[in-house]
Amino acid sequence: MPDPTRVGDQAPLTSASGRAWLVYAGVIAAVALFMLVLMRDLRPMGAATGGIATTLALYLAMVAVQFGTRPGRPRLYLHAFLTIAIVVGFLVVGSVITLTELTSPPVPLP
16 A cells, blocks of 8 residues: 655656646746746856757746656656756856856946
């Protein structure tokens, strides 16, 4: 009998359809995209655009996994992994942009 207190035995990773993962990741991706769009003009140039592309690619991968694989644990584990990848990707890009802006000299206004 599965232990309901083990993380690996929770319903979102064992018997869910995967739609909840798409909703959670969609909200996370929307917040990340909003922040990255606001960071587009900050240094290093192109970092925010790369973050936007990465976030969109990871979310589209989740949709592909949802409709391209059979229901079960492997699909749910992929959803969990991709959701975490969206968060980590945003944190890395946001941190690089923030640290670059904090340590770089100011750009003179035209």
